[in-house]
Structure formats: C-alpha cells, structure tokens
Amino acid sequence: MTEEEDASWRPSIRLMKLRYKRMLTGMARKEKAISRRRLKRDWLVYILRCSDGRLYTGITNNMDRRLKMHNGGTGARYTRVRRPVELVYQENGLTRSQALTRECGIKAMSRAKKENLITKLNHQLKVVGRGSKGPIPSKNFKEKIP
Numbered sequence: 001m002t003e004e005e006d007a008s009w010r011p012s013i014r015l016m017k018l019r020y021k022r023m024l025t026g027m028a029r030k031e032k033a034i035s036r037r038r039l040k041r042d043w044l045v046y047i048l049r050c051s052d053g054r055l056y057t058g059i060t061n062n063m064d065r066r067l068k069m070h071n072g073g074t075g076a077r078y079t080r081v082r083r084p085v086e087l088v089y090q091e092n093g094l095t096r097s098q099a100l101t102r103e104c105g106i107k108a109m110s111r112a113k114k115e116n117l118i119t120k121l122n123h124q125l126k127v128v129g130r131g132s133k134g135p136i137p138s139k140n141f142k143e144k145i146p
Helices: 003-008 018-033 063-072 096-108 111-127
Strands: 043-049 055-060 086-094
Touching: 018 096, 043 063, 043 096, 043 111, 055 063, 055 096, 055 111, 063 086, 086 096, 086 111
Parallel strands: none
Antiparallel strands: 043 055, 043 086
C-alpha cells in the first residue's frame, strides 16, 4: 500500500478523541521504525451485528476463532449479553497498526455511515456473484473517510 493509498482512508484526526490521537501518532512513529520485512499483513477489521441490532467493531488475525469467542461468551464484554452475533463486514490484508487505525476510523463513524459501508460491501459481493455467502471483500476495498 503506497503512502497516498494509506492516507486516503485514514480517519480525520480532528474527529477523534485525544487518546486515539496519541495512540495513532505513536503507532505511525513505531511503524516507520519497523523494517518492511517484519510487517505482516494478516490482520483484519470486522463489524458484527448483535442480536439487538447494534454494531460492534474489532480487529483480529483469526476471524473464525474470534467469531466463535464472541458467540461463546468469551469475546468482548459488549457482545456477551448481545449474542448471537453475525459477521457483516471485514477488511483483510492489513498490518496490526493499520487495522487499529481503521478500527478507530470506523468507530468514529456514525451508525448511518457504518450501515452504508456494510451495504456497499454487500452490493459489491452481489455484483461479483457471491450472493449472500458472507462478507469477504477484496484486499483493495477501502471506504474513504472524509
């Protein structure tokens, strides 16, 4: 991912809370210091729809295991009382710091923007013939955040 592509979907720093600003600044500094060879792109960002209709956003490097944890009651405290959960969105091929940055950006979005993101993904999947078999976007699918 080039610098321009990376910057195009990063969240607007003005919209975030102070703790996220500090976290993102530190991660960006740390990522520059790590050699390119050590950057693994096996992390992903996901959105779950809980049984009460609320959305939960998180990151992981093993989606199957994490989804089982959420539905088994050993995942996040937020989803424990809102089971069962359903995977509605995921973005693959990110480093850990990119996934954390993207997670912060998605959490900063309004519910309407998150629903729009999910709808766009589902529309893309129908166009390429996957139907309703589940959310598996291409590595290059990125929603630009204003």
